[in-house]
Amino acid sequence: MTTRSLTRWEPWTDLLSLQDQVNRLFESTFGGTPRPALLATEFMPPVDVIRDQTAVTVRVDLPGMKKEDLDISVVNNHLFVRGTKKHETETEEKDVHRRERFFGTFERVVDLPAPVEVDKITAKFEDGVLSIACPIREEARPRQITVAVN
Amino acid sequence: MNTTTQSPETTVTKREPNGQVPFERYVQPRASVFGAQDAVTIELEMPGVVKDKVEITVEQDELTITGYRQVEDYSKHEVLHQERVPFNYRRSFVLSETIDSGKIQANLENGVLKLTLPKAETAKPRKIAVQ
Numbered sequence: 001m002t003t004r005s006l007t008r009w010e011p012w013t014d015l016l017s018l019q020d021q022v023n024r025l026f027e028s029t030f031g032g033t034p035r036p037a038l039l040a041t042e043f044m045p046p047v048d049v050i051r052d053q054t055a056v057t058v059r060v061d062l063p064g065m066k067k068e069d070l071d072i073s074v075v076n077n078h079l080f081v082r083g084t085k086k087h088e089t090e091t092e093e094k095d096v097h098r099r100e101r102f103f104g105t106f107e108r109v110v111d112l113p114a115p116v117e118v119d120k121i122t123a124k125f126e127d128g129v130l131s132i133a134c135p136i137r138e139e140a141r142p143r144q145i146t147v148a149v150n
Numbered sequence: 151m152n153t154t155t156q157s158p159e160t161t162v163t164k165r166e167p168n169g170q171v172p173f174e175r176y177v178q179p180r181a182s183v184f185g186a187q188d189a190v191t192i193e194l195e196m197p198g199v200v201k202d203k204v205e206i207t208v209e210q211d212e213l214t215i216t217g218y219r220q221v222e223d224y225s226k227h228e229v230l231h232q233e234r235v236p237f238n239y240r241r242s243f244v245l246s247e248t249i250d251s252g253k254i255q256a257n258l259e260n261g262v263l264k265l266t267l268p269k270a271e272t273a274k275p276r277k278i279a280v281q
Contacts, residue, residue: 127199
């Protein structure tokens with residue numbers, strides 16, 4: 001596995017998150033209702049990590065997040081994505097019928113599978129999806145070697 | 151189909167003659183529901199959905215929201231880790247009689263769909279002055 005779930009290991013977070021994901025899959029099949037958010041202060045947004053020959057791309061679902069509340073950094077070829085998702089003021093604590101959305105802080109760490117050009121990392125945030133492109137360093141890219149035949 | 155909300159952000163669901171929607175995989179989006187005296191607000195988390203890929207319908211007293219997710223093409227990549235669910239979103243709510251379903255408004259921002267459901271004038275609390 002290339003992705004560490006969280007730097008601070010909290011067994012319940014992983015377990016509840018898994019339970020939550022399983023529940024959501026079953027509920028979507030059988031028409032139930034998702035459970036309310038269990039851990040409102042710390043949440044774990046889902047992450048995809050893909051690569052091709054030239055880049056590693058990391059995508060994180062962060063609906064309702066604001067760009068300025070995101071913090072992305074690279075230390076020793078570990079990519080850190082941190083942020084704080086804030087409540088919208090107008091809907092806070094007033095006549096709540098159902099609350100399933102998560103708010104609070106999160107941190108995800110991805111062990112990048114190849115050395116990357118830290119200065120050339122680009123990030124964009126569109127429709128609630130954060131996409132980070134990390135170009136792989138030239139010397140770490142696979143290359144074809146042609147054997148000269150005399 | 152009884153009433154259909156129509157705003158620039160939404161389109162109307164096309165259903166088969168028997169009322170069935172062609173089979174696709176859906177996941178229920180997370181939702182928060184808040185209600186004030188004159189309107190109810192529903193917030194749905196639908197990351198990866200653009201506004202012309204949202205369908206909102208009202209049939210009898212059932213409000214149904216469908217969001218078609220833009221799924222990235224991973225076929226030319228090596229997938230090292232995958233947690234994001236590449237399914238579309240769908241969720242239904244039963245509307246109270248107090249909601250004026252013709253005045254539902256929808257707004258999509260950063261993957262969160264916010265619906266405002268105003269209460270019908272007759273359902274709003276009112277003070278009656280004693281003569």
